[in-house]
Amino acid sequence: MIYTLLYGLSMGAILYFISVGLSLTFGTMRVINFAHTLTYTIGVYMLITFMAALQGSFLPAAVLAILAVIPVSYLMERFIIRRLYGESLDYTFIATFAITLIGVDTIKWIWGVNPYPLSDPLGSYLRVLDFTFPIYRIIIFLVAIALFVALELFFKKTIVGKIVVAALEDKDGVKCLGVKVDKYFSLMFILGSALAGLGGVLYAPISAVHPYMGLSVLLLAFAVVIVGGMGNPRGTFLSAFGLGMVMSITARYWSQGAETMVFIVMAIVLMFRPIDI
């Protein structure tokens, strides 16, 4: 049971990294970004490349990989997402999905289709009483908590964060104060993408790496964002860990049902509290 708990916490942490950017992008720009997990996949492939270049040292490679995601996401925002403000869902869907297609195919072009094996970079276990815990999963969870606290502080204490929170409430009002909202939005987009990249980098060693890995996670990220409330960072945090626990508890008793249970929760939430876009 305690393993289930740990598995759920680390899964929730990964879900949190990936979905917080999606939630922020939606909350600020009202754009549903189907290309969001592309940066997750790119982050993972960058990690593989840098790890090979740095003779397998994980931490610097991870940092470089996350930094490498930033220019890609800037280009995405500058040339595609920015044009989608105020567009209806279908065109947003097509445009962002087109980005995914291009990105995934480029990944296949550069790195090939074959899955890459990556192993747990620590490989060590923490022994408490009679239980052994993989330290890596504990670290993922701690990083998520740190990130949550950092984001809370960012939104409360810094002027950029305050502008973003205000714009989440009332975009036009903030605009009227003479703030160039779009600049902050693109900053948020890049931050969100980098966090998705972080999620990828952390999750890759304990999952399979292949060009389409982003698509399967994307659906889960949507479920998290919907259950937690779109554009609500705190809700995203809670729902990510909630759904992570749902996944791990389901997987304990019925391993194939884990992902489906997330969607059942999402359908129930949508039925009783429809979102309005």
Next chain:
Amino acid sequence: MSRGRGPWVATLALLPPEAAIGAAFLLLIPLISLHRVTDFMIFCIFVLSFDLLYGYMGRLSFGHLLFLGTGAYSAGLFIKYASPNPLLGVLAGILGAGLLGVLLGPAAVRATGACFALMNLAFNHIGFFLVLSPLRAVTNGEDGFGIRARALWLFDPAGKTSMFLLVLGSLLLVFYLLRRLTASPFGILIRSIKEDETRVRFLGYNTHLFKWLTYVIAGTLAGLAGTLGALNYSFVNPNVMDVQGNVGVVFACLIGGAGSLYGALAGGVAYMLISNFLAIYIQRWEIFLGLSLLVIVFRFRRGLWGSVQSTLEYARRFEEVRRPVAGEGA
């Protein structure tokens, strides 16, 4: 219009559009194989059903394949366990998908926009999972099962020609029904729901009921497409309702131009051509597809049929402007 062009033009103009569509698909056979054209037409039925929901009622669904899969599975299971009669199988498939629409409709149609899309996606995911794992005993999990339908008089489901004719007949029937439906007061009503549902409700219509009905019709027609697909391949497995396959139908609908039945046909054929042949000629076809989709979104919103329409409109206006001038000259 037919003035001075001989009686045959007038006769042609009297023919229903179904004749032209049938002829167009017959003309496609020599260009690509018979089997592929059957495939194309099945996909076109599916795009038509999707277009009713999305193009006409304005509800974008990311889970429409659920109905296609339900149709395929109900038909397949009916043929496997109940009776090998293929036409009864088709009926079972349609009924299965329609029933699912009746069940899911009340929950689904209350939502709009992204909520509707994602709720259908969730349903689709659950359905896919159900046939994959918990119902493994009947559906044989991810391996799927073969469908051996018995030949019925002249109609032999294993024969390519009779399958082609059945699919062509179904496509034309679906097209005719949808053409009548979308031109009827019901069609106008669902288009009004797309524009502004609150106002339609204000006029005293029970919009929930109409949306539900449209959802059921769209599901039923998608089920028909699934049934035909299952019969055509004599095989069904969970991949027919794979969640990520939904992208194809959305693309097809938008390439052709949403909100028009001709657009749905054009989009269905265009999408199938792209997905069947582009990969042979262009190695990095996904990049190509992605770039062309970006062009569609930013420059080519109305789709194939939309641009055909605007060209026709332009030609008509041109003629209208020119005619009085020519009259004065004479």
